[in-house]
Amino acid sequence: MSDADDAVDRELTMSRAMVESIAHEMRANEEVFYMGEDVADYGGIFDSTQGLLDEFGRDRIMDVPISETAYLGAAVGAAQEGMRPIAELMFVDFFGVAMDQIYNQLAKNTYMSGGNVNVPLVLTAAVGGTYNDAAQHSQTLYGTFAHVPGLKVVVPSTAYDAKGLMHNAIRDDDPVMYLFHKRLMGIGWMPAPDGPKTPVPETDYTIPFGSADVKREGADVTVVTLGLHVHRALDAAESLAAGGIDAEVIDLRTLVPLDTETILESVRKTGRLVVVDEDYRSFGVTGEIIASVADGDLDALDAVERVAVPDVPIPYARPMENEVIPDATDIEASVREVVSGE
Amino acid sequence: MVSLGRMRELYADMVTARHYEERLQEEYLEGKQPAFDISAGPIPGELHLAAGQEAAAVGVCHHLRADDTVTAPHRPHHVAIAKGVDLKRMTAEIFGRKTGLGKGKGGHMHLFDPDVNFACSGIIAEGCPPAAGAALAAKKRNEDSVAVAFLGEGAIDQGAFLESLNFASVHDLPVVFVVEDNDWAISMPKERVTDVENGSDRAAGFDMPGFRVDRDDALAVYEAAGEAIGRARDQNGPTLLEVQVHRRMGHFMGDPQTYRPDDDEEAALARDSIDRLESTLRDHGLGDDDLSAIRGDAEERVEEAIAWAKEQPQPAPEDAYDDVFVNPPSGVTTEEPDFDLAGGDDR
Amino acid sequence: MTDRRRVTDGGSGMRVAVRAAGDWEEDVDETEGIVVDWFAREGRSVQAGDTVCEIQVEKVSVDIHAPVAGTLDEIVVDEDDAFEIGDTLGWLRSE
Numbered sequence A: 001m002s003d004a005d006d007a008v009d010r011e012l013t014m015s016r017a018m019v020e021s022i023a024h025e026m027r028a029n030e031e032v033f034y035m036g037e038d039v040a041d042y043g044g045i046f047d048s049t050q051g052l053l054d055e056f057g058r059d060r061i062m063d064v065p066i067s068e069t070a071y072l073g074a075a076v077g078a079a080q081e082g083m084r085p086i087a088e089l090m091f092v093d094f095f096g097v098a099m100d101q102i103y104n105q106l107a108k109n110t111y112m113s114g115g116n117v118n119v120p121l122v123l124t125a126a127v128g129g130t131y132n133d134a135a136q137h138s139q140t141l142y143g144t145f146a147h148v149p150g151l152k153v154v155v156p157s158t159a160y161d162a163k164g165l166m167h168n169a170i171r172d173d174d175p176v177m178y179l180f181h182k183r184l185m186g187i188g189w190m191p192a193p194d195g196p197k198t199p200v201p202e203t204d205y206t207i208p209f210g211s212a213d214v215k216r217e218g219a220d221v222t223v224v225t226l227g228l229h230v231h232r233a234l235d236a237a238e239s240l241a242a243g244g245i246d247a248e249v250i251d252l253r254t255l256v257p258l259d260t261e262t263i264l265e266s267v268r269k270t271g272r273l274v275v276v277d278e279d280y281r282s283f284g285v286t287g288e289i290i291a292s293v294a295d296g297d298l299d300a301l302d303a304v305e306r307v308a309v310p311d312v313p314i315p316y317a318r319p320m321e322n323e324v325i326p327d328a329t330d331i332e333a334s335v336r337e338v339v340s341g342e
Numbered sequence B: 001m002v003s004l005g006r007m008r009e010l011y012a013d014m015v016t017a018r019h020y021e022e023r024l025q026e027e028y029l030e031g032k033q034p035a036f037d038i039s040a041g042p043i044p045g046e047l048h049l050a051a052g053q054e055a056a057a058v059g060v061c062h063h064l065r066a067d068d069t070v071t072a073p074h075r076p077h078h079v080a081i082a083k084g085v086d087l088k089r090m091t092a093e094i095f096g097r098k099t100g101l102g103k104g105k106g107g108h109m110h111l112f113d114p115d116v117n118f119a120c121s122g123i124i125a126e127g128c129p130p131a132a133g134a135a136l137a138a139k140k141r142n143e144d145s146v147a148v149a150f151l152g153e154g155a156i157d158q159g160a161f162l163e164s165l166n167f168a169s170v171h172d173l174p175v176v177f178v179v180e181d182n183d184w185a186i187s188m189p190k191e192r193v194t195d196v197e198n199g200s201d202r203a204a205g206f207d208m209p210g211f212r213v214d215r216d217d218a219l220a221v222y223e224a225a226g227e228a229i230g231r232a233r234d235q236n237g238p239t240l241l242e243v244q245v246h247r248r249m250g251h252f253m254g255d256p257q258t259y260r261p262d263d264d265e266e267a268a269l270a271r272d273s274i275d276r277l278e279s280t281l282r283d284h285g286l287g288d289d290d291l292s293a294i295r296g297d298a299e300e301r302v303e304e305a306i307a308w309a310k311e312q313p314q315p316a317p318e319d320a321y322d323d324v325f326v327n328p329p330s331g332v333t334t335e336e337p338d339f340d341l342a343g344g345d346d347r
Numbered sequence C: 001m002t003d004r005r006r007v008t009d010g011g012s013g014m015r016v017a018v019r020a021a022g023d024w025e026e027d028v029d030e031t032e033g034i035v036v037d038w039f040a041r042e043g044r045s046v047q048a049g050d051t052v053c054e055i056q057v058e059k060v061s062v063d064i065h066a067p068v069a070g071t072l073d074e075i076v077v078d079e080d081d082a083f084e085i086g087d088t089l090g091w092l093r094s095e
């Protein structure tokens, strides 16, 4: 993109980038449709379908009853017939009422059929806290979906990635969980940090799953993260740089598949690893990344820390929510610890 | 016939609930102008207010005792007030304070007051199974307490509701399911998401009585609920009761309601169950002074609760780590006994 | 609706105002709003009709479109800042 004439001037919020790729795929393929609560007239509580009803009508932008088992399961069935549904779970926290359709049908039908059945479904869901909505509306649950074999798990952190990953998700013949962070969408009532709004090409393009993005190169420590915390880690890296610590920040972009190679390469260079996650600390992403690095090259690892939600549900009141959801200062502190710990 | 004294009580709770919601709206929007930023202002998080739905709450809850259980959904304040939840501590919870019902951990969608057996869930229809469970406990213990689950009309398509109807019916549980039909589930009008005109018709499929109170009328609700709760208390099984109410505000504060036709909103504002009860009270001889005395008391109670709540301390950050369990993680013990087991030592 | 005025500072084209105005004004009572997002930076090119920024008035979000093709010359009201309806939010320099 160095040629000035080809430079992409237009910047989009993450929600607009997502919607642009969905609209593109819907124009190209009659079999793509979108189902969810409040996705038609409202345009998605988090703007995930703004404007789509006008172009595609109610047959293809479908409001559904509050019956997650029925409509997510129906999306599984339609996908198995060869259609390409996108089904939205308004908040990822509501997965529980439809867990069987996700965990036992969507994730496993391909395998149980010996690969004779496939489920080209994109399941979108809003994730994340930082706006005081308490324990039932603030989780990310990244690890929950990455844990069960059979689901690809996508977590965009910028508009550019959101579009390219969505194109790949819709074209993929397997189930994809597409988890977008509310705080990154660029909604008026939930201001985003500066990073997620990026230049976005008007043409369609695909970003492969399993290719982590090195957001910032650094020599001293590797910070691995995803979603909202990419931006918090970059903020931390900026202020660490002022103190002479050079952090490399890796945005995983997808959890399944996991780009272990990029992480290992970085850790071989820095020797120090800090994993940052907005999910619960135990039995989740942080433990998994660290174990993968230990498996892959134990000798490369001199020091390690994890920064995640301590094992408590997300509290409502601001002082407590701020305490449990990691911020840039928490990341900085952990980085300092691994750097000074030797 | 509803006694005049009872009517006055219903009215008092209705105006309390209405004033409460209007005052919370003001408080909530403070600090959110002109930019509506959900994480600014004195009240954290989302806020779902129930102005226009008071008739359902008071008509049902005024048949209940403290030992009867109520579960409420994401829109719980009017029900909590009618059930007798501690208004000050509830308000402190909504403001996220340390002395709130849940020490600031739960918030407005997750109010728990065990003193009056009140609980909420923000997940649609998920209060239904626990209400059935409270009824199951009463039945097993041969107590005459009952349980009531409140839900919106949008929740009647949810598995947790339908499964609970069947469970309650087959076990003859003393539980009443109360559907507050405000015509909307966020932006989805009920006719777009369900084909039955009356949600109460769902009861037939479970061999359970189902009634619908077709107008926003606290006295009509009171009479229908009296029958349903009486049935439950007399151990004659569950009932499904649907009540037509109206949504006077957006789904949540900040809802632009661009999906909602103007005439629908105007109709909702015109059909006020509080006005209706007020004119009945006038027919029974109450005058301006009586009515404004009741309203004055209600407003005072609300103002006191809000003022108290705002003086309460914020929780400390580290309070976040408490209350995950009530027992220590190891359970009731820290030691394992040492038995001499036949067949070998497992250590 | 578009303000045009000749510029004298040597640039080509005209400066054309991007204003907080449109049909949506009928739907709101409030006179103040905020700019939520700009979709181009100063100096970058835009096409006529492109959404150049999103504003929010009374919780209603509105897209503001570029009246002409050109470059975004100046952002007058920054993101998260308030304006009065009718105000100039920024200036385009037409092609």
Ligand SMILES: Cc1ncc(C[n+]2csc(CCOP(=O)(O)OP(=O)(O)O)c2C)c(N)n1
Pocket (backbone or CB within 6 Å): A037, A066, A068, A090, A094, A097, B074, B075, B122, B123, B124, B151, B152, B153, B154, B155, B156, B182, B184, B185, B186, B251
């Ligand atoms: C299982 C689940 N799905 C979706 C939601 C999001 N949601 C919150 S309120 C609501 C609408 C509920 O409508 P209704 O039951 O009629 O209650 P009302 O808001 O009208 O009082 C929805 C879809 C949720 N909280 N839980």
Ligand SMILES: [Mg+2]
Pocket (backbone or CB within 6 Å): B152, B153, B154, B180, B181, B182, B183, B184, B185, B186
């Ligand atoms: Mg409703």
